[in-house]
Amino acid sequence: MEYVIREMRNEEYCLLDNFLYEAIYIPDGIEAPPKSIIGCPELQEYIIDFGKRKHDKALVAEIQENVVGAIWVRIMNDYGHIDNDTPSLAMSIYKEYRGLGIGTSLLKQLLSVERLAGYSKISLSVQKSNYAVKMYKKAGFTVVDENSEEYIMAINL
Template identity: 80%
Template sequence: MDYIIRKIKKAEYDLLNDFLYEAIYIPDGVEPPPKSIINCPELQEYVFEFGKRKDDRALVAEVQGNVVGAIWVRIMNDYGHIDNDTPSLAMSVFQKYRGQGIGTSLLQQLLLVEKSFGYSKISLSVQKNNYAVKMYKKAGFLVVDENSEEYIMTINL
């Protein structure tokens, strides 16, 4: 599949709400929550006023003119927060486009961007049963903390 990875456009910031919902891990056989769940404060931390903080950065994957995936970082007090100098990462790819290398490409490109901005590491939180754990580990992320449901992972850039 042909796709391009590019910087998000300001006019596309609202798409991050859609990708935030897509990033919610839903185990097989579990009913997805209503889309309104993204309005709760702990999830809005990922997208509220995106682009207004100096460390807000996002890339998107585009297929035939349509945005099908997004990855973004910001320094925030989220589930993957480890300190006030480390951006936390969020990403998702629409279901139809998963398993085709798009997520891996988004991740690789964002790591290069963050390194070019002088960041030394990135953190994230991921459900232990999420298939994306393998992708993060393959990219070099290491588990630095965990609870019963999630891993907190970081990568040195």
């Protein structure tokens, strides 16, 4: 399947609501929370006023002019926060487009963009049972902290 990775346009930042919801890991057998959950302050931190902070950056994957995935970073006090100089990463791909390498491509491209922008590290939080842990480790992320449910991972750029 052919896709294009490009910078998210300002008028597309509203799409981050959907991608934030898609980024919530739902283990098999667990009912998905209502979409209203993204209104919680700890989740709003990922998207509120996106594009207005100096360190905000987002890329999308597009197939036939439809955005099917997004990856974004900002310096924020989120689950993956490690320090005030390290952007935290969030990403998601619509379910029907997962497993096609789109997430890996988005991740590689974002790491390259952030490296060129002068950042030395990127961090994230991921639930231990999430299949995406393998992708992050393969990309070079290492576990820097953990709790009973999730890993805090970082990569040096």
